[in-house]
Amino acid sequence: xxxxxxxxxxxxxxxxxxxxxxxxxxxxxxxxxxxxxxxxxxxxxxxxxxxxxxxxxxxxxxxxxxxxxxxxxxxxxxxxxxxxxxxxxxxxxxxxxxxxxxxxxxxxxxxxxxxxxxxxx
Amino acid sequence: xxxxxxxxxxxxxxxxxxxxxxxxxxxxxxxxxxxxxxxxxxxxxxxxxxxxxxxxxxxxxxxxxxxxxxxxxxxxxxxxxxxxxxxxxxxxxxxxxxxxxxxxxxxxxxxxxxxxxxxxxxxxxxxxxxxxxxxxxxxxxxxxxxxxxxxxxxxxxxxxxxxxxxxxxxxx
Numbered sequence: 001x002x003x004x005x006x007x008x009x010x011x012x013x014x015x016x017x018x019x020x021x022x023x024x025x026x027x028x029x030x031x032x033x034x035x036x037x038x039x040x041x042x043x044x045x046x047x048x049x050x051x052x053x054x055x056x057x058x059x060x061x062x063x064x065x066x067x068x069x070x071x072x073x074x075x076x077x078x079x080x081x082x083x084x085x086x087x088x089x090x091x092x093x094x095x096x097x098x099x100x101x102x103x104x105x106x107x108x109x110x111x112x113x114x115x116x117x118x119x120x121x
Numbered sequence: 122x123x124x125x126x127x128x129x130x131x132x133x134x135x136x137x138x139x140x141x142x143x144x145x146x147x148x149x150x151x152x153x154x155x156x157x158x159x160x161x162x163x164x165x166x167x168x169x170x171x172x173x174x175x176x177x178x179x180x181x182x183x184x185x186x187x188x189x190x191x192x193x194x195x196x197x198x199x200x201x202x203x204x205x206x207x208x209x210x211x212x213x214x215x216x217x218x219x220x221x222x223x224x225x226x227x228x229x230x231x232x233x234x235x236x237x238x239x240x241x242x243x244x245x246x247x248x249x250x251x252x253x254x255x256x257x258x259x260x261x262x263x264x265x266x267x268x269x270x271x272x273x274x275x276x277x278x279x280x281x282x283x284x285x286x287x288x289x290x291x292x293x
Contacts, residue, residue: 038259050224051260054250061251079163079257096141107134111127 160272170244187216188267195233203279211240220244
């Protein structure tokens with residue numbers, strides 16, 4: 001009975017931990033996709049600069065206000081431009097960036113397929 | 122001939138990729154924010170400096186008037202450099218300067234103003250830095266020239282002789 005109680009207490013405490021982690025998930029996801037504009041190659045999530053700390057606070061405030069992920073991205077894009085997002089949108093300036101991996105994959109597949117077919121024949 | 126066609130195709134393909142990346146290498150990878158785009162001023166509640174009351178930004182800024190919102194802090198060294206320009210601007214008739222005290226201790230901020238003079242008509246306090254982000258600021262110091270509740274110019278970093286003359290030209 002004593003052990004059972006201990007296990008219950010531990011489970012109870014762990015449950016709090018789980019609930020907390022769930023709450024922060026969306027906030028972490030958003031801040032990981034935001035570029036820290038005054039740092040070198042760091043996301044807002046990774047950085048501890050004044051800019052990043054304030055931005056993290058603002059994201060959590062906006063989430064509390066009931067804004068969704070896309071609304072927050074649009075809001076920040078309007079303030080700081082497309083550069084703040086790590087996930088660039090698909091348009092004429094980024095189509096090469098998006099299509100190149102697919103193109104390489106298809107070309108590679110075609111070469112492998114051809115080689116196998118030629119070998120079989 | 123069968124082998125040559127894929128070979129030719131691959132060579133052209135990689136050459137094209139090489140050319141695109143080679144061209145990309147010569148582009149500058151330093152991000153330069155666009156400072157001259159006219160933007161609607163965000164409206165947010167800010168705390169008044171050294172007071173408990175809050176005020177809406179758009180309630181301070183009247184239409185048909187020039188305002189300079191200056192983000193500053195007593196711990197920021199470049200803010201000391203630009204302070205003389207702010208004092209000179211505050212003597213101009215058609216502009217009012219609004220200070221936004223960024224992540225600062227109020228005692229230090231007061232000492233800073235006592236030492237260098239107070240160019241601000243009104244001072245707001247941004248304890249957690251979120252108001253500055255709502256304005257679209259990168260850090261401190263930074264200034265926003267406002268007209269008709271629109272941001273017409275943004276000066277990132279301390280004001281200098283060049284930006285001072287530019288502002289004076291705009292507000293004439």
